[in-house]
Amino acid sequence: MSESIYAELRERISSLKSKGVTPGLAVVLVGDDPASEVYVRMKGKKCEELGMHSVTVAMPGDATQADLLKKIGELNGDGSIHGFLVQLPLPPHIDEKTVINAIDPKKDVDCFHPVNVGKMLIGEPEFLPATPAGVQQMLVRSGVETKGKHVVVVGRSNIVGKPMAAMMMQKGDGADSTVTVVHSRTRDLPSVTRLADILIVAMGKANFVTADMVKEGAVVIDVGTNRVDDPGSPKGSKLVGDVDFEVVKGKASAISPVPGGVGPMTICMLMANAVSAAERAAGTR
Numbered sequence: 701m702s703e704s705i706y707a708e709l710r711e712r713i714s715s716l717k718s719k720g721v722t723p724g725l726a727v728v729l730v731g732d733d734p735a736s737e738v739y740v741r742m743k744g745k746k747c748e749e750l751g752m753h754s755v756t757v758a759m760p761g762d763a764t765q766a767d768l769l770k771k772i773g774e775l776n777g778d779g780s781i782h783g784f785l786v787q788l789p790l791p792p793h794i795d796e797k798t799v800i801n802a803i804d805p806k807k808d809v810d811c812f813h814p815v816n817v818g819k820m821l822i823g824e825p826e827f828l829p830a831t832p833a834g835v836q837q838m839l840v841r842s843g844v845e846t847k848g849k850h851v852v853v854v855g856r857s858n859i860v861g862k863p864m865a866a867m868m869m870q871k872g873d874g875a876d877s878t879v880t881v882v883h884s885r886t887r888d889l890p891s892v893t894r895l896a897d898i899l900i901v902a903m904g905k906a907n908f909v910t911a912d913m914v915k916e917g918a919v920v921i922d923v924g925t926n927r928v929d930d931p932g933s934p935k936g937s938k939l940v941g942d943v944d945f946e947v948v949k950g951k952a953s954a955i956s957p958v959p960g961g962v963g964p965m966t967i968c969m970l971m972a973n974a975v976s977a978a979e980r981a982a983g984t985r
């Protein structure tokens with residue numbers, strides 16, 4: 701699925717390059733969290749594959765907030781970098797909100813800055829946050845009708861659940877849905893998830909959603925990424941989603957796998973945001 705989007709991006713990148721602009725994406729990593737290191741490497745590799753300018757800024761785990769804000773200031777002013785992000789989570793001595801607020805909204809490819817969140821909410825997005833945008837593209841490109849459909853989003857985080865719900869309730873293609881958001885305080889969660897024509901799950905709870913929580917024929921999108929023990933595998937662990945894939949697949953009309961579903965789409969939409977930022981900077985968008 702992401703391949704067709706990458707093909708479109710390659711054309712946009714080549715058009716920018718013909719005008720002398722190479723889209724540039726920087727990723728700032730503070731500390732040595734292994735999962736974050738993997739994500740950052742994947743992003744850098746994808747940039748290079750696409751022929752984009754890729755910069756990884758690795759800062760030690762004891763870097764101060766002032767060090768990080770200084771680096772952000774430099775990236776804000778760097779004309780070769782059209783978009784950048786600071787990989788989360790940050791070490792506890794650094795305030796995430798202060799860091800996100802310091803990013804120039806025009807370069808905020810994660811779409812975490814309050815200005816960009818607000819623009820997205822009122823239906824005038826500069827960027828769309830990568831994970832919900834990836835989910836929406838999966839629906840659109842799989843030909844799933846969303847108009848008038850009941851979408852239930854499980855989870856209300858600022859990164860996934862809230863923007864996902866906000867996007868699906870907008871007017872237009874790939875949206876126009878009736879949206880319900882459920883979370884850990886919701887009473888009788890299965891009675892709500894069973895109402896979903898499209899169930900989008902972003903909880904961070906391995907295999908939580910079982911067949912009895914899903915309506916026959918529903919479309920199920922699993923955002924969850926959980927590492928669980930797997931004594932049979934060489935690594936001793938494996939990635940699973942929030943949905944119990946094997947039992948739910950018999951009931952759903954379509955279901956996204958973990959790994960291989962939303963994850964690759966997220967990286968793809970991040971690249972799309974960087975290309976859009978470069979196009980805006982070049983005045984071609």
Ligand code: NDP
Binds near residue numbers: 831860884902923962
């Ligand atoms: P958060 O932990 O920030 O949010 C989890 C949400 O799930 C919260 O709103 C929480 O409710 C809700 N929740 C937790 N337990 C329950 C429960 N028992 N019943 C109902 N609701 C519950 O996680 P994220 O949104 O950041 O991420 C969710 C998952 O998606 C994770 O597995 C993460 O790794 C994955 N992810 C995957 C990405 C990808 O590219 N594939 C990108 C981003 C995330 P409450 O608010 O009440 O606490």
